[in-house]
């Protein structure tokens with residue numbers, strides 16, 4: 001049994017570091033990336049463009065979208081299509097469907113995601129709206145985008161779905177409870193979908209990163225490093241594995257953490273919660289509460 005686990009560990013390390021990239025354009029001409037104007041989403045958009053894919057850029061800020069389109073055109077010379085959409089709104093999907101109709105889409109990256117403040121559940125500022133936005137952005141976007149784009153992939157019997165979850169999705173995380181739950185949702189949804197559509201030529205790839213140095217996390221980190229790679233380094237590592245590993249944390253160090261946490265979850269669940277950052281999140285929650293009391 002240990003031998004099998006060790007084999008999988010080494011196989012994943014090898015694939016993320018050395019395997020050739022899949023022939024992305026053979027799945028379709030276009031890749032659709034949600035939340036593509038910063039961080040991990042921006043890196044997926046750029047890296048898929050580097051591999052020759054045309055990119056549908058979906059984000060909420062038109063200036064940032066235009067800048068990403070300009071950079072992709074200049075660096076990679078591929079076509080882009082901009083869709084401005086705020087995923088906290090429900091009325092964005094019909095217009096999006098019209099714009100995507102007729103495109104030969106090979107890759108969908110469900111990346112968009114937001115965090116809530118580090119806080120006990122009842123103390124998140126404007127909690128009702130914050131939680132609603134969280135579910136709309138982190139979960140409903142994944143369901144609606146997949147529901148919109150998967151039929152075209154099934155019809156041609158090929159396609160890649162990349163669903164961005166988080167390492168946090170595999171264990172509870174106090175003071176970030178709702179965010180952790182949205183990521184557990186993404187995990188379960190993606191794993192189930194992978195079984196349903198495997199025989200129809202669809203790769204459902206679930207990637208649950210540990211910390212990546214982006215605007216979401218930079219205040220918590222001193223800088224990028226092997227524990228928290230840059231989004232470009234992270235995405236390059238993940239893209240090698242897309243059609244070969246169904247569930248991954250995308251990066252060698254994050255995969256080691258994932259295996260360690262999964263094991264600990266089994267034998268010492270409270271210790272796992274500590275390791276995942278309970279101390280840090282509770283400290284941040286205390287600081288935030290103290291700050292808001294002073295005002």
Ligand SMILES: NC(=O)c1ccc[n+]([C@@H]2O[C@H](COP(=O)([O-])OP(=O)(O)OC[C@H]3O[C@@H](n4cnc5c(N)ncnc54)[C@H](OP(=O)(O)O)[C@@H]3O)[C@@H](O)[C@H]2O)c1
Nearest residue numbers: 035037038039040060086087112113166211212214215216
């Ligand atoms: N960074 C990490 O350590 C880490 C770890 C685990 C999982 N993840 C997951 O990875 C994904 C990307 O995270 P990131 O670190 O790259 O985040 P980020 O740097 O904050 O970038 C998020 C992207 O989503 C866009 N976005 C946010 N709210 C939106 C909305 N309502 N409508 C449309 N677009 C919206 C942002 O647009 P603007 O440019 O307009 O802000 C930006 O392009 C998320 O799902 C996150 O949960 C991240």
